[in-house]
Amino acid sequence: MNARILALHGGLLALLLALHFVLPVYHHGNLARVMVLACYAIGYNLLFGYTGLLSLGHAMFFAAGMYGMGMPLYHLGLGAELAFLAGIAAAGGLALVVGLLALRTVGVAFMIVTLMFSQAFYLAILLAARWTRGDEGLVLAGADRVLFGLDLTDPDIRYLLALGLFALCLSAALWLVRRPFGRVLVAIRENPERAELLGYDIFRHKLAAVVLSGMFSGAAGAAYGLMFGYVGASFAEVHFSIFPLLWVLLGGAGTVIGPFFGVLFMFYLIDISSGLTPAYMLVAGVALVLLTLFAPQGLVGEVRRRWLRWLP
Amino acid sequence: MEFGPYLMLAALEGAVTAAVLALMAAGLSLVFGVMRVVNVAHGEFYMLGAVLAFVVAGMAGGGALGFVAALVAVPLIVGALAVAADVTVLKRVGYDPERTIVATIGILYILQQVTLMGYGPDARPVAAPFNQRIALPWVEWGAGGPSLYWPWGLSITSYKLFVIGAAVVVLALLWILMTRTRIGLVMRATQLDRETAQAFGIPVERVYALVFGLGAGLAALAGVLIVPIQQAHYLMGGDALLLSFIVVIIGGLGSLPGTLIAALLIGLSDGILSVFFSPTLAKIVATLLVALVLVFRPQGLMGKPAR
Numbered sequence: 249m250n251a252r253i254l255a256l257h258g259g260l261l262a263l264l265l266a267l268h269f270v271l272p273v274y275h276h277g278n279l280a281r282v283m284v285l286a287c288y289a290i291g292y293n294l295l296f297g298y299t300g301l302l303s304l305g306h307a308m309f310f311a312a313g314m315y316g317m318g319m320p321l322y323h324l325g326l327g328a329e330l331a332f333l334a335g336i337a338a339a340g341g342l343a344l345v346v347g348l349l350a351l352r353t354v355g356v357a358f359m360i361v362t363l364m365f366s367q368a369f370y371l372a373i374l375l376a377a378r379w380t381r382g383d384e385g386l387v388l389a390g391a392d393r394v395l396f397g398l399d400l401t402d403p404d405i406r407y408l409l410a411l412g413l414f415a416l417c418l419s420a421a422l423w424l425v426r427r428p429f430g431r432v433l434v435a436i437r438e439n440p441e442r443a444e445l446l447g448y449d450i451f452r453h454k455l456a457a458v459v460l461s462g463m464f465s466g467a468a469g470a471a472y473g474l475m476f477g478y479v480g481a482s483f484a485e486v487h488f489s490i491f492p493l494l495w496v497l498l499g500g501a502g503t504v505i506g507p508f509f510g511v512l513f514m515f516y517l518i519d520i521s522s523g524l525t526p527a528y529m530l531v532a533g534v535a536l537v538l539l540t541l542f543a544p545q546g547l548v549g550e551v552r553r554r555w556l557r558w559l560p
Numbered sequence: 561m562e563f564g565p566y567l568m569l570a571a572l573e574g575a576v577t578a579a580v581l582a583l584m585a586a587g588l589s590l591v592f593g594v595m596r597v598v599n600v601a602h603g604e605f606y607m608l609g610a611v612l613a614f615v616v617a618g619m620a621g622g623g624a625l626g627f628v629a630a631l632v633a634v635p636l637i638v639g640a641l642a643v644a645a646d647v648t649v650l651k652r653v654g655y656d657p658e659r660t661i662v663a664t665i666g667i668l669y670i671l672q673q674v675t676l677m678g679y680g681p682d683a684r685p686v687a688a689p690f691n692q693r694i695a696l697p698w699v700e701w702g703a704g705g706p707s708l709y710w711p712w713g714l715s716i717t718s719y720k721l722f723v724i725g726a727a728v729v730v731l732a733l734l735w736i737l738m739t740r741t742r743i744g745l746v747m748r749a750t751q752l753d754r755e756t757a758q759a760f761g762i763p764v765e766r767v768y769a770l771v772f773g774l775g776a777g778l779a780a781l782a783g784v785l786i787v788p789i790q791q792a793h794y795l796m797g798g799d800a801l802l803l804s805f806i807v808v809i810i811g812g813l814g815s816l817p818g819t820l821i822a823a824l825l826i827g828l829s830d831g832i833l834s835v836f837f838s839p840t841l842a843k844i845v846a847t848l849l850v851a852l853v854l855v856f857r858p859q860g861l862m863g864k865p866a867r
């Protein structure tokens with residue numbers, strides 16, 4: 249692997265580690281959240297940025313990870329480690345089923361099908377209120393949120409674990425997209441007919457991308473639930489499918505570090521604007537319109553286009 | 561109440577839903593048919609129709625006059641707004657299907673949140689211009705053969721009948737516009753082949769702006785009509801959008817008669833299902849059905865297969 253690529257991504261992780269010691273409490277907590285959400289965005293980017301499949305239903309994978317982790321923990325008393333894995337497995341399983349069905353469609357139909365499945369999943373969470381407690385959600389007790397003896401209610405441990413998960417997702421994504429597998433995904437994005445002509449099984453590659461993307465999202469959902477002790481239906485709403493799209497577009501689709509910067513930027517934009525007005529989603533709307541008009545490449549995408557052509 | 565009258569009541573309520581839905585879905589279908597883009601902000605135009613109906617009716621002094629003023633003015637205002645959105649945003653992304661979806665999601669949030677800031681989070685009603693209760697008879701098979709009686713609770717208001725009638729008239733006008741007028745001919749030509757239409761001197765961009773405005777105007781009209789029955793609220797667009805998506809997909813994207821039949825089907829079954837089952841369960845079943853229709857029969861029930 250190229251030295252400057254390693255230096256850039258390693259440098260970002262080292263910077264985040266250094267920030268752990270200097271950031272004030274409020275921003276320290278925010279950054280932990282941003283890192284977990286960035287894992288969600290990285291998963292989304294794998295499908296949207298690299299494979300060129302625009303899903304409008306990723307909230308179902310995030311929520312599947314969250315509920316797949318939270319329900320066994322809450323109802324069955326499963327340990328946090330196993331519950332976390334159960335969350336990833338739930339999201340991966342759901343992604344497999346959704347992928348098998350939705351990948352029969354392309355383009356606009358794919359977006360609508362994923363949107364519909366996600367909506368059905370959200371409604372199903374509300375319908376199963378006996379176990380999911382519907383709108384109210386499940387509040388996980390602090391005593392249950394212990395991962396390998398590390399108490400997740402402690403902000404310092406939370407930050408470091410979020411960083412660990414982020415580092416894992418970032419390196420996994422970097423590894424994936426630089427492997428032949430990742431190259432085929434890009435080939436499918438650029439020209440599916442030609443990729444097929446070259447002998448690649450497009451459907452299986454797309455399906456693998458959906459499942460991987462779903463597992464990244466599920467891992468982020470499970471981690472978010474564990475770290476902040478709340479599992480709620482609001483994470484399955486349409487908004488939460490739009491957010492990763494926004495983050496990835498903003499940060500730069502098809503770049504490995506783009507999603508992180510997208511989340512960071514959007515998080516603070518909404519943080520600041522929600523102090524000014526209750527209609528903070530207005531910012532998201534304006535950002536989306538401006539992005540489609542002026543910067544379809546996103547922040548990191550623009551940087552790559554202008555200066556750093558070698559960015560993965 | 562017995563089962564029969566109960567079913568009839570559900571069907572009548574369903575017919576009102578179907579009428580409003582048909583108007584809204586016709587707008588969505590028109591935009592998709594001619595422009596080949598999906599307008600995710602369509603539900604917000606419906607919401608704006610309802611909210612502006614409240615505002616305009618208030619300014620015109622309320623009552624029947626206020627409602628008529630809203631009925632005339634609001635679709636025009638919303639249509640003009642949509643034309644502005646088309647020219648400033650959609651035209652500049654070149655009507656690329658995916659980027660249009662992202663841009664209209666942005667427009668959705670902008671409209672919704674600006675409404676929240678200007679109008680507030682409350683749901684507000686507009687008084688119907690007329691609202692007589694009309695009791696309906698039911699046939700009973702007694703000992704002496706069939707006889708009519710008026711079961712308690714089986715009734716409809718004159719306003720709801722007006723909504724059904726208005727929807728039928730507007731849809732008939734739309735059909736005449738599309739099939740019998742020059743502007744309809746131009747729209748259909750653009751729908752068939754954009755490049756050839758342009759080569760024959762049709763101002764395609766102006767046709768697109770007009771179609772987008774017309775589609776939004778239809779949604780706004782549906783919003784005005786529903787306000788006396790269901791209050792105006794800034795989040796009402798979401799469910800309406802989902803239902804009209806369902807209608808347009810089941811009916812076949814871009815097919816007007818298919819849209820109409822699907823609106824009747826969905827409206828009636830929604831009315832009947834939500835009377836007998838949990839509304840959430842009914843919605844889950846409907847949503848999944850639509851997703852599966854798209855997966856296994858992408859051209860919809862009435863649409864032609866893709867060429």
